[in-house]
Amino acid sequence: MGLIANGLYALFRHPEERDRLEATGCDAAPMATAVEELLRYDPPVHIAVRTALTEAEVGDTRVPRGTILTLMLNAANRDPGVYADPHRLDLRRTGRHLAFGLGPHFCLGAPLARLEAQLMLPALLRGRPELAEDRVTYGCGFVARRVQRLRVRLTRRPPL
Numbered sequence: 001m002g003l004i005a006n007g008l009y010a011l012f013r014h015p016e017e018r019d020r021l022e023a024t025g026c027d028a029a030p031m032a033t034a035v036e037e038l039l040r041y042d043p044p045v046h047i048a049v050r051t052a053l054t055e056a057e058v059g060d061t062r063v064p065r066g067t068i069l070t071l072m073l074n075a076a077n078r079d080p081g082v083y084a085d086p087h088r089l090d091l092r093r094t095g096r097h098l099a100f101g102l103g104p105h106f107c108l109g110a111p112l113a114r115l116e117a118q119l120m121l122p123a124l125l126r127g128r129p130e131l132a133e134d135r136v137t138y139g140c141g142f143v144a145r146r147v148q149r150l151r152v153r154l155t156r157r158p159p160l
């Protein structure tokens with residue numbers, strides 16, 4: 001559920017982006033694009049761990065065989081060499097991100113997680129949610145970085 005809470009919190013912090021998204025009617029296509037950007041901007045899983053099976057070079061760094069590597073997916077998602085203005089939430093941005101990893105261990109649950117967010121966020125937005133408390137805390141495990149509790153007030157009854 002980290003994607004929905006982190007994503008909704010990002011929308012609260014970027015009211016212009018939220019307004020623009022809502023102006024699209026939160027239709028399937030703009031919503032799918034927005035969910036990808038929310039994944040890039042504040043990924044709920046921020047670390048992947050690997051062991052170097054062979055000696056390798058990463059940039060200027062020599063990585064000896066057997067090294068345990070902690071890969072920061074959230075940092076990669078803000079790489080200025082890849083993304084223009086990487087710290088800006090732009091819900092119309094397109095392109096790849098590493099929120100679900102990459103390669104053979106790519107997240108098996110990615111289609112489910114995407115679908116949940118694509119359905120749940122518009123449903124929540126239809127209720128015109130407002131943040132119900134100022135202080136929002138993240139629960140940070142080694143691998144996950146998720147909004148721990150997000151109290152919201154729906155200001156209208158969501159239409160069925």
Ligand code: HEM
Nearest residue numbers: 003044045048049099100101104105106107108109112113
């Ligand atoms: C927004 C929600 C989710 C995020 C951000 C996420 C993120 C990730 C990431 C980054 C990896 C790669 C880890 C690595 O490379 O070491 C991964 C792997 C995996 N995820 Fe997810 N995940 C999410 C939801 C789910 C769900 C809902 C399921 C299951 C229903 C799931 C099942 C898995 C499995 C089984 C793997 C391991 C795949 C492998 O090692 O081959 N994930 N996930």
